[in-house]
Amino acid sequence: MQNKFIHFLKEWIIPIATAAIVVVLVRTFLFTLAHVNGPSMMPNLQNKELVILSKISSYQRGDVIVFDARDEDPRIKSGEKDYVKRIIGIPGDTVSYKNSNLYVNGKLVNQDYIGIDERTQGTEMSFGSSWSLKTLSSTDMWQKKDRNHETVPQGEYFVMGDHRSVSNDGRYFGFIDKNHITGKVIVPFWNTDNTAKQNINHQNKHFFEN
Known part of the structure; x- marks a missing residue:
């Protein structure tokens, strides 16, 4: 009886438990699957699209990331948590916009991944045909900790x-x-x-116009 039990452990319980532990470790520290929620990354990501989320990648300009918005967006709606957005500015960067062109550190950003309407009206919205981090961060729309910056602070992203x-x-x-x-x-x-x-996986390789 004891031999049968040991055999059962070796054949079934231990492999299943090992596999479960591996899955948990991979999903916790390496990769997991996620569904896109909402239309904010269209046309490149669709609502409810299934994507891979890498937890071991470094973050560069042009990368698309998921972040917990509960401590970032003071207007977050009940039930929302994760936002999917593209990194435009990394620590130390200046970011500005003028007449459909986006600039980081004074260099023209390649925006081929979106259409002209999003480059112009979509980017201007309530901010006008010319804006910068300095003008954006001077308004009371931003959280107090982020106000009055000309560059992206250390440990932060735009x-x-x-x-x-x-x-x-x-x-x-x-x-x-x-x-x-x-x-x-x-x-x-x-x-x-x-x-x-x-446009999602490789935009960081050609973030700026040549």
Whole structure:
């Protein structure tokens, strides 16, 4: 009887338990799956789309990330938590916009991943045809901790959605803390949209115009 029990442990319980532990460790520290919630990253990410979330990647300009918005957006609605946005500015960067062009540290940003309407009206919205971190952060829309900055502070990021005409992003509430980032979004291999893969997975490689 005892031998049968030991055999049962070796054949079933131990492998299943080991597999479960591995899954938990991978999902906690390495990768997990996530669903996009909302239209703020269209046309590159669709509402309810299943993506991979990497928890071991470094964060660069052009990367798309998921972050816990509860401590970032003072206007967050009940039930919301995670936002999906694109990193535009990293610590030390200046960010400005003028007449459909976006600039980081005075260099023209490549915005081929969105259409002209989002580059112009979508980006201007309530902020006019010319704005910068300095002008955005001088308003009382931003959290007090983020106000009156000309550059992105250390440990913080400035983010925007691709569907800027509907995106509630850094223009409205300020910078996001690196500690609140859950991970970097990767469009998985099973997605057949190669344009979306390029615009999400590889935009950091050609963030600026040549």
